[in-house]
Amino acid sequence: MRSGQPITYPGTNERSAGGGRPTSRREEILTAAGALFAESGYHATSVRDIAGRVGVQAASLYAHMQSKEELLFAIVDRVADEFVTAIVPIAADHARPAAIRLRAALRRHLEVVARNLPTATVYFHDWRSCDPARRAAIVQKRDTYEAAWRSIIADGMAGGELAPGDPKIAALTWLSTANWFATWYRPEGALDPGALADNFADLLLKGLMSR
């Protein structure tokens, strides 16, 4: 064995040397873990379960992750970022009517969930299992996200476009519909996320009573 060279074992690298897909082993592990956590929950999934789905031994995963919990955080944090990224431009777009912005925000939210169904499920279900410091970072992103919703509603109320009221309570009806979506949505359903978002936005904006 040569000395002075870092010792590398097969597959220890971030990307496989074979130049096939650009998806790194780390991404494969995140996908496998996301699917398993979504199916059974974080605590009911073992490191060996994840390894089995990836097709390696449990110990081999530790070349690509610090711990099982770090894996959970990576999944949850990425989804949190997707939500924030989706709403930031809508929250900044003060020129358009609040109703249009709320409709767009709901659509983007449902699309983020649908596009990341396993990991979005983990985000809502298992974020509490992150260790305290990391959990605080998640809570901060969630707070940022919810504040953006409230600000859109507050804009609409201030301009008289929306009925006066407490933006916090109003935002909760939108966020409830948006967040609960991850618990029941299945891609096999008749309506796609965009159509569902439009239906929900109509109901939330106009109400269920006939006029």
Added chain:
Amino acid sequence: MRSGQPITYPGTNERSAGGGRPTSRREEILTAAGALFAESGYHATSVRDIAGRVGVQAASLYAHMQSKEELLFAIVDRVADEFVTAIVPIAADHARPAAIRLRAALRRHLEVVARNLPTATVYFHDWRSCDPARRAAIVQKRDTYEAAWRSIIADGMAGGELAPGDPKIAALTWLSTANWFATWYRPEGALDPGALADNFADLLLKGLMSR
């Protein structure tokens, strides 16, 4: 030791012999388990954690339960029954306006959650960890509950009181608000469950747009 008599060890009975509170040891265990499952999740809570909160050894719990999973089911099933019991009379009350019935159903739902906050949290979060046969019973009760909501909405749409539409989609906005409530409600908040239900019902019936 006399033979022909069942051997009983202290505390093995369903109710303590001391005639104090009518709360049985079994109820104590359910309360302790409910609190711990709500705090950390079913799989992250050990039988020893539950025993520690009750103040006995882990092995002693098995005089009052078949298994940890049976305890989970007992908690979840009871909450499922509370929801069904709350909505049955409202769903049967075809004479009153749908808007009034929806408002009542939402209020009852939020009150069930608030009155059983730890166990309602477990109901929504950990029902999937029940074993398959028992989980099916829970799903059936949940389906019954959701069907009752849809029937109230269908009544209102058929009578022209509510705007025409898909009762399933409309029910989802109410159920989302109702079910998501368990994730954020804290009794220290400014509004009680009844006031919150009224605010949410106003928004869902009349919509967020000003008229």
Added chain:
DNA sequence: CCTACCGATCGGTAGG
């Protein structure tokens, strides 16, 4: 990437 292995902890049982 693997084999081999660690101490800790798990749900649950035996038996009185």
Added chain:
DNA sequence: CCTACCGATCGGTAGG
């Protein structure tokens, strides 16, 4: 209700 204990499994490390 307890003590004593079981086999299984856990997340993770050593070392190549």
